[in-house]
Amino acid sequence: MATHTRIRMFNTKETYPNQTLDNDLCQAVRAGNTVYVRGQVGTDFEGNLIGLGDPAAQAEQAMKNVKQLLEEAGSDLSHIVKTTTFITDPRFREPVYREVGKWLKGVYPISTGLVVAGLAQPEWLMEIDVIAVIPDDQA
Template sequence: MANSTYMNPSGIADPSPSGFTAVVKAGNTVYIAGMVAQDENGNVVGAGDTEAQTRQIWRNIEVAVKAAGGTLADIVKTTTYVTGIEHGPAVRAVRGELFPSNPPTSTLLVVSELANPAYVVEIESIAVVA
């Protein structure tokens, strides 16, 4: 698309070796690829700790949306993948702290596994920025 910007911002692990882009801004809409609990060097954060993983994921989403000119308040939609329904309460608790009012729409899916067995949560998101 001619009006799209493809970004792999510093501050999150570089996904390009895996063949995808972390952030695509198309007009005012920002599509953020599924983020996992990785630090900027690609190390797993919070192995076995759903809350710690979720917090790291939201840090990554914040870096991604800022690179596109927005903030977490601009997130309008999330899709969250968990490897078991027992992870849902921790995911919701962190989201509740970040969005005490006007939370984005969200979908929660339980999947059998993620790309790395150390991950129990993955969140993709969409934002609309000015």
């Protein structure tokens, strides 16, 4: 019996061609009734950066990704229980959190926010990962 389901598996060689990596990862994992979504940035699933230099536009794309991944895993935004948001400049807090807040209105997850020196690619201004549940009646 499988203990978890991997969603959108990928290898870092294709995702980060400018780096010498070769790691097998996935965008999300469903383990029982819990869904763990990998940090999402302003890049769509075809690898196109949306919002160069614009933290709000990157946050919007990241949340589009989160929504799609949760749905592929059998959950949705309303079942998010925890978010962790990384920004590369404290001035990005308001535009990023404002955008994320639009997507999570009425959800009330716990949230951790961090200002970091940088992310995996220099053009990324923010990243968000989430944990969500799948209600028992939907599992």
